[in-house]
Amino acid sequence: MASTPPDLDLLRRTRAAWMRTQLSPEARSRCLRNGIEVPGAPEQGDARADDWASWQWHNARRLRYAEDLVALFPEYAGREVALDAYLERYELSILPLNLLLPEGVRKFLPRLGLEPPEDPYGVQRADSVVVGEHQDRTWYLATRKPDYATFLVIMGGGAGRIYCPIGCAGCYRGHQTRFGQPLRVRHDDGRVEDVHFPPPTSQIAWLVEAWNAQEVFADAYDLLLSGGEPMMLSNRLWAEILVHLRCARHLRCLRICTGALFLGLPTRFDDAFLSLLEAFRRDTGVATKMAVHVAHPDQVTAEAVHAALRLQAAGVELQPQIPLEPGVNVWLEDLDRSERTLRELARRLAMGAGARPYKWLLDLLGGVPLLPALELWRRIHDRHQGESDLTKPTSFALTLPRAEGNVNLSYHSLWAIEASIDRGAGRVRYRLPHPSGVRVDYEEPLLPGVNDDPSLLRPA
Numbered sequence: 095m096a097s098t099p100p101d102l103d104l105l106r107r108t109r110a111a112w113m114r115t116q117l118s119p120e121a122r123s124r125c126l127r128n129g130i131e132v133p134g135a136p137e138q139g140d141a142r143a144d145d146w147a148s149w150q151w152h153n154a155r156r157l158r159y160a161e162d163l164v165a166l167f168p169e170y171a172g173r174e175v176a177l178d179a180y181l182e183r184y185e186l187s188i189l190p191l192n193l194l195l196p197e198g199v200r201k202f203l204p205r206l207g208l209e210p211p212e213d214p215y216g217v218q219r220a221d222s223v224v225v226g227e228h229q230d231r232t233w234y235l236a237t238r239k240p241d242y243a244t245f246l247v248i249m250g251g252g253a254g255r256i257y258c259p260i261g262c263a264g265c266y267r268g269h270q271t272r273f274g275q276p277l278r279v280r281h282d283d284g285r286v287e288d289v290h291f292p293p294p295t296s297q298i299a300w301l302v303e304a305w306n307a308q309e310v311f312a313d314a315y316d317l318l319l320s321g322g323e324p325m326m327l328s329n330r331l332w333a334e335i336l337v338h339l340r341c342a343r344h345l346r347c348l349r350i351c352t353g354a355l356f357l358g359l360p361t362r363f364d365d366a367f368l369s370l371l372e373a374f375r376r377d378t379g380v381a382t383k384m385a386v387h388v389a390h391p392d393q394v395t396a397e398a399v400h401a402a403l404r405l406q407a408a409g410v411e412l413q414p415q416i417p418l419e420p421g422v423n424v425w426l427e428d429l430d431r432s433e434r435t436l437r438e439l440a441r442r443l444a445m446g447a448g449a450r451p452y453k454w455l456l457d458l459l460g461g462v463p464l465l466p467a468l469e470l471w472r473r474i475h476d477r478h479q480g481e482s483d484l485t486k487p488t489s490f491a492l493t494l495p496r497a498e499g500n501v502n503l504s505y506h507s508l509w510a511i512e513a514s515i516d517r518g519a520g521r522v523r524y525r526l527p528h529p530s531g532v533r534v535d536y537e538e539p540l541l542p543g544v545n546d547d548p549s550l551l552r553p554a
């Protein structure tokens with residue numbers, strides 16, 4: 095397919111036109127106070143603020159082809175054959191706003207050869223998948239790990255696919271979003287079953303029906319709507335979804351898991367969507383929150399600050415989730431740089447966007463080993479020295495595809511975990527204290543100089 099290389103100069107001017115006319119005064123002053131760029135550019139007739147305000151305009155101008163990537167990112171020059179081979183299976187997608195972020199764009203540059211695990215945290219396990227029988231078919235409705243308070247609803251974005259245009263190279267659901275694989279039900283004995291994906295509105299209607307009717311679901315109260323990217327659904331579909339959710343008897347908290355705010359589509363949160371959500375919260379008393387994905391200080395853009403303030407004014411609590419990713423916010427050979435980057439991200443979120451970092455997540459694709467990640471966590475842990483506790487994330491999750499559930503790591507974990515280093519096998523094996531009262535096993539490749547220093551496991 096013929097490509098149309100993005101015109102970065104036009105993007106900059108279009109962005110500047112939006113800044114001149116649509117950035118709110120409060121967002122502007124927050125940005126200036128917090129070192130967040132409010133870019134300007136010479137005014138020219140071909141740059142229209144309304145284009146930048148349209149998320150559909152952004153979607154249509156994504157970078158999607160190898161030759162455009164090579165033209166803009168010299169590190170791919172000379173690797174075209176490997177790049178073409180990778181892109182035969184991997185769906186490349188870089189949004190215009192992300193192309194303009196000097197360092198933040200690295201989150202979207204494909205890591206050639208990276209193969210995401212099929213089900214890194216067990217959302218497809220047979221004991222966790224909630225299905226419904228309708229119209230003589232078995233449909234995926236949600237995932238609820240045994241006894242969890244939360245229903246996680248992975249929603250399709252059309253044609254039964256889990257769709258996300260944001261295009262993180264290390265997508266935690268990359269098997270589906272980037273490699274086009276369907277969601278499946280996986281049994282402990284290795285059997286794998288296909289499952290149908292309903293249209294999102296039917297999915298929510300059927301889930302609410304089952305949730306209200308089945309005693310086993312009565313103690314779940316939290317609903318996390320996820321994708322792909324749920325904000326790609328139109329406002330008309332969101333209106334229908336919220337009508338169904340008004341009937342959910344046990345619902346107390348609605349969360350939307352989205353990358354749109356900080357990862358390239360902040361203008362998706364338009365007036366019509368905010369009104370829908372605000373009316374839902376006001377009428378039902380259900381708390382409305384967004385789990386917002388962000389990884390680098392560059393991604394706290396002026397547009398994102400503007401949208402974040404509007405969301406919060408509409409009563410939506412923002413919960414930034416920060417995956418630790420190699421080459422994006424963690425450099426294993428330079429933990430000082432990693433620490434500076436994560437601190438600055440936390441400050442821009444807390445004081446610029448007004449949303450305290452909520453959670454760090456250990457890279458589900460295994461790109462950041464546990465030991466240096468815990469060392470970083472220890473370093474930035476709140477001591478009221480050089481940092482206010484406004485910036486400290488509330489938790490650090492190691493998501494595990496197992497019955498005990500996730501572990502929320504503490505810096506004390508450094509000194510409570512047992513690790514054995516098997517140089518022959520090239521593995522590090524950990525035994526982690528788990529809140530369920532047991533120790534759980536965790537294993538990763540041995541990287542000399544990175545996760546083979548047992549002295550980190552002892553307080554000085």
Ligand code: SF4
Nearest residue numbers: 258260261262265353
């Ligand atoms: S925003 Fe989320 S679902 Fe979309 S590509 Fe990034 S990690 Fe995947």
